[in-house]
Amino acid sequence: MALEWEQAQEKKQDHTPPQVPIRTPPTPITRPPSEISCFVDAAWDARSKRSGVAWRISRNQPHLRLSGTQIFEAVSSPLVAESLALLTGIKQTLQMGFQSAAFYSDCQTLTRAINCKNQIIEIFGVLHDIDHFSSRFSSISFQFVSRSQNGETDALAKRALKVHVSSLPSL
Template identity: 30%
Template sequence: MCPRCSCENETGDHLLLDYPFTRAVWPGSSLHYSPPLDFTPTVAGWLGSWDVVFRQDKRLGREALSKAAFLCWYLWRARNELCFNSISWTPSEVISFADKAYLEYAKVEKPAGHLNSPQVAGRDSAPLVWIAPLLGFFKINCDVALPQENVKGGLGLVLRDHAGVPMKFVSILMFFDSALQGELLVVRTALRLTLELGFSQIQVETDCREAVNYMLNQSGSPPCNSAVLISDIWKLSSSFSSVSFLFISRATNGAADALARKALSFVCLID
């Protein structure tokens, strides 16, 4: 019996990928992985999905898999601390311990001056290059363009699959009065689009940290002109088996930015 949820057999699959505590750890790590909700994930199936990452970039694959291994180890440590010492770690503590252990390992594994790969950024920083989602997931990059002293702005989004192949480009000219409102509008548009296409496992990326913070923190107090949009985003999110909202660097979001700027040249408005 699982010592945390007391409702499942404590298998390795359950411990490392399926129970609620674990599901809070993975999305908060630098891997931004969200275990699927519509079926019980297995370690074997999860490891098999890493082939896609290794085919795209072997160095990225090695580093990401090393980070995943340390997270698994500290999930096991957290379980033992609870069972044998009645000490309950938080998900953020597991992530912090795993990150520290990985950095110590990386110092030994790599020459000085080459500690951080540009593809795998720290948990509190934005990745410096675009990273494809895992097999079975789709990633939507979103951005807005709003000229100064103008309420007519552009929304841009690009949808890609696990191989990084673009599946949809969208540019929309729309009325909105702040960058935050525009960012939330384009995220809502992205969620509606992916639901229409029948996708159930998605990652949404934007270079607006404020928007991501509001979407992840349901106890926040957003501006009045954005509150309804955030509520819509939460409702739409419940329709997916797995959805995550990620902050990325502006340099990584170039395609969505270009699409948003392209919309400014349009004549027709959507309000």
């Protein structure tokens, strides 16, 4: 036992500094060539409760750019409008036959709710629909982007709402 104790003491005195693991930079996320990017946005008019939503699809290889807009009536808030924009983008992407997509929105509340599986009462039904249609993709992601990175889609949504409001007859 004394011999074991001495050997243990010798091991304690051997103070070689512990090796610190070398951090390697994270590998950049590579998206499959078949994956597309879909930017979505909404413009909401509080007075009329209308919303213009827009989606813009792009892919680098081969070069692809598609976009569209839609008007929704009886939209209760900007958050509902943003969630309808995302749902519209998802449906359009599926309708075009894409199986892999990254969706970008400048609504952080919405992207956080989807990614963290948070339930927000105000958009509960739309979140359920987003979840349902998302299951049809082989690969899907939802990411927040700043408004400056979503400017083209924002302009489409605002233009759609403005054209729709100006084309309505005055009462």
